[in-house]
Amino acid sequence: MLGADVVKALGAMSGTSLDGVDAALIETDGERIIAFGASAYHPYSDEERAVLRAALGKWQGDDCAAAAGVVHRVHCEVLAELQDADIVGFHGQTLAHDPHGRGTHQLGDGNILAETLGLPVVWDFRSADVAMGGEGAPLAPFFHFACAKWIGATEPVAFLNLGGVGNLTWVDPSKSKPQEDGALLAFDTGPANAPLNDLVALRLGLDCDRDGKLAAKGKVEEGALELFLEEAFFNKMPPKSLDRDDFSVMLDLVRELNDADAAATMTAMAATAVMVGMEHCPSPPTRVLVTGGGRKNPVMMRMLSVGLDCRVDPVEAVGLDGDMLEAQAFAFLAVRVGRGLPTSAPSTTRVAAPVGGGQISRPDSV
Ligand SMILES: Nc1ncnc2c1ncn2[C@@H]1O[C@H](COP(=O)(O)OP(=O)(O)OP(=O)(O)O)[C@@H](O)[C@H]1O
Ligand SMILES: CC(=O)N[C@H]1[C@@H]2OC[C@@H](O2)[C@@H](O)[C@@H]1O[C@H](C)C(=O)O
Numbered sequence: 001m002l003g004a005d006v007v008k009a010l011g012a013m014s015g016t017s018l019d020g021v022d023a024a025l026i027e028t029d030g031e032r033i034i035a036f037g038a039s040a041y042h043p044y045s046d047e048e049r050a051v052l053r054a055a056l057g058k059w060q061g062d063d064c065a066a067a068a069g070v071v072h073r074v075h076c077e078v079l080a081e082l083q084d085a086d087i088v089g090f091h092g093q094t095l096a097h098d099p100h101g102r103g104t105h106q107l108g109d110g111n112i113l114a115e116t117l118g119l120p121v122v123w124d125f126r127s128a129d130v131a132m133g134g135e136g137a138p139l140a141p142f143f144h145f146a147c148a149k150w151i152g153a154t155e156p157v158a159f160l161n162l163g164g165v166g167n168l169t170w171v172d173p174s175k176s177k178p179q180e181d182g183a184l185l186a187f188d189t190g191p192a193n194a195p196l197n198d199l200v201a202l203r204l205g206l207d208c209d210r211d212g213k214l215a216a217k218g219k220v221e222e223g224a225l226e227l228f229l230e231e232a233f234f235n236k237m238p239p240k241s242l243d244r245d246d247f248s249v250m251l252d253l254v255r256e257l258n259d260a261d262a263a264a265t266m267t268a269m270a271a272t273a274v275m276v277g278m279e280h281c282p283s284p285p286t287r288v289l290v291t292g293g294g295r296k297n298p299v300m301m302r303m304l305s306v307g308l309d310c311r312v313d314p315v316e317a318v319g320l321d322g323d324m325l326e327a328q329a330f331a332f333l334a335v336r337v338g339r340g341l342p343t344s345a346p347s348t349t350r351v352a353a354p355v356g357g358g359q360i361s362r363p364d365s366v
Pocket of ligand 2: 015094097136137139140141161163164165188242326
């Protein structure tokens with residue numbers, strides 16, 4: 001168990017969009033951010049991404065074993081580039097997420113990383129929350145709470161992650177702890193980039209609609225957008241979470257549209273899902289700070305600015321790094337686990353009571 005001292009923690013995240021592994025160092029006591037450190041990124045090669053893609057939606061078997069080899073190798077490479085850490089937070093690669101059914105599956109074994117890196121590794125962050133009736137996701141909100149303090153926010157702010165899936169955290173920075181009633185409300189908003197990536201991959205062989213160039217040339221098909229918003233997910237009260245491919249219906253809804261209109265409509269679906277979700281927040285946030293790859297899509301950002309009643313900025317506007325926030329989050333959460341502090345609460349995952357997830361693997365225990 002860690003004491004309350006400040007430690008150097010290294011976090012790694014391989015997100016649902018399967019682009020690569022982010023890794024980042026932070027100095028923290030698990031409650032406050034003291035300093036941000038160096039970061040690194042290793043993209044997956046096309047071959048590696050194909051191996052991961054083949055394992056999506058699976059719980060075991062040869063495809064998972066092959067994908068595990070990729071996950072371990074690429075994580076060890078990128079983590080070894082960053083020096084002097086005391087502890088590592090290893091999220092792994094989500095292959096499937098069905099919290100009220102089969103569970104949640106983050107591929108990767110912390111024992112292997114601990115042995116290779118020679119450091120204590122915290123991993124399997126989501127299972128304990130799911131076992132206590134929670135969604136197991138999102139988990140970045142406790143870190144967003146610390147970020148709100150770090151930027152000196154005094155009024156409610158929202159952090160919006162536009163990754164493969166979108167997730168939103170509303171924070172009241174006047175509270176002293178993230179697990180306190182009224183400090184946080186968090187939930188997945190809906191699909192963000194994953195279906196758009198799938199669309200341009202299928203139709204054009206591209207990895208994403210870079211800079212929203214395709215969507216910028218298209219027109220939003222309102223009928224498809226309305227059908228999308230009829231999905232039961234949008235009537236559920238938060239906290240709530242999604243699997244990457246829960247919204248495969250989106251590809252059907254834009255099937256008849258030309259490429260540009262289909263991309264514009266899917267971009268509008270991601271942005272509108274955020275607007276609908278925002279209505280659940282306890283009070284309107286003073287600003288929305290956007291992290292994740294979607295903040296680099298000007299069409300998505302413009303739609304959000306037009307549709308939300310507050311400022312919408314990339315997190316860089318307040319000195320944070322939107323490419324590394326999730327990796328930093330799992331570094332921070334690793335320290336919380338090491339100190340026995342909770343990593344989720346009823347307001348972030350619907351879990352019955354605040355709980356600390358995560359197993360700790362130490363190099364000498366393998
Ligand atoms: N310049 C850009 N223009 C448009 N989209 C972009 C750009 N850069 C990144 N993206 C989108 O962002 C995605 C990557 O986002 P990010 O790294 O935040 O996702 P992730 O962490 O894998 O997902 P999640 O947060 O759901 O786990 C890319 O797959 C792409 O769709
Ligand atoms: C099950 C799972 O891996 N969910 C991811 C996914 O990607 C975004 C969104 O859906 C969020 O719920 C979560 O990731 C972030 C890092 C989180 O747990 O906060």
